Amino acid sequence: xxxxxxxxxxxxxxxxxxxxxxxxxxxxxxxxxxxxxxxxxxxxxxxxxxxxxxxxxxxxxxxxxxxxxxxxxxxxxxxxxxxxxxxxxxxxxxxxxxxxxxxxxxxxxxxxxxxxxxxxxxxxxxxxxxxxxxxxxxxxxxxxxxxxxxxxxxxxxxxxxxxxxxxxxxxxxxxxxxxxxxxxxxxxxxxxxxxxxxxxxxxxxxxxxxxxxxxxxxxx
Numbered sequence: 001x002x003x004x005x006x007x008x009x010x011x012x013x014x015x016x017x018x019x020x021x022x023x024x025x026x027x028x029x030x031x032x033x034x035x036x037x038x039x040x041x042x043x044x045x046x047x048x049x050x051x052x053x054x055x056x057x058x059x060x061x062x063x064x065x066x067x068x069x070x071x072x073x074x075x076x077x078x079x080x081x082x083x084x085x086x087x088x089x090x091x092x093x094x095x096x097x098x099x100x101x102x103x104x105x106x107x108x109x110x111x112x113x114x115x116x117x118x119x120x121x122x123x124x125x126x127x128x129x130x131x132x133x134x135x136x137x138x139x140x141x142x143x144x145x146x147x148x149x150x151x152x153x154x155x156x157x158x159x160x161x162x163x164x165x166x167x168x169x170x171x172x173x174x175x176x177x178x179x180x181x182x183x184x185x186x187x188x189x190x191x192x193x194x195x196x197x198x199x200x201x202x203x204x205x206x207x208x209x210x211x212x213x214x215x216x217x218x219x220x
Contacts, residue, residue, distance in 0.1 A: 042149060043149035044149065045151050045153040045178075048165065049154075049156070049164075051133065053168045056130065059124045059127050059128050060156075062120070063116070063117045064092060066120050067092065067116035067117045068092065068096060070113075071109045071112045074096070074099050076096075078095045081094045082094075087180035087184055088157050088180050090184050117160070121159070121163060125163050129167070130167055130168040132170065144172075144173050151175065152178070153189055155180045155189065
């Protein structure tokens with residue numbers, strides 16, 4: 001597969017979904033098979049699992065399971081939970097609800113459970129063995145060379161997300177991220193983007209180029 005084909009697959013296929021935050025919703029068309037101007041955005045947001053990488057280990061999986069046992073005293077599993085579109089807190093809630101726990105009980109110990117998840121992954125960080133998705137190093141290198149803002153928008157807890165990225169050898173490319181520590185719903189993760197981008201552009205002396213009314217998330 002050619003380099004251009006790998007890049008197109010990243011932005012257009014369902015295998016590795018990538019999020020771009022564009023300066024405006026105005027459509028820019030350039031020449032090419034599909035007319036998508038993938039270098040035309042100001043800031044790029046990548047999900048972690050299934051986008052940047054795929055996990056070959058069970059470190060995160062086991063940490064979530066152990067958290068339910070330690071915090072709630074329930075020996076159950078997140079296996080069978082529909083992970084897509086859910087954050088770490090959301091995955092725990094779904095598994096605990098399936099086990100028969102009510103909202104009040106879940107809410108009462110959720111912070112403790114998340115603390116356990118962070119601790120377990122940190123203790124076993126050396127066992128993380130992610131497989132980087134095809135084409136990702138090429139895309140990230142091109143975006144970095146073009147001085148684009150590159151960030152992460154993930155349902156992982158922050159410490160876990162960065163640990164995975166570091167284990168994949170991709171940490172050098174990312175300057176910011178939004179995570180699920182304070183956002184149980186995935187849409188809440190994205191609601192934090194505007195503030196973070198404003199801060200990043202201010203640091204680069206380019207705050208005036210961002211019009212918050214015209215910012216839009218484009219999912220390829």
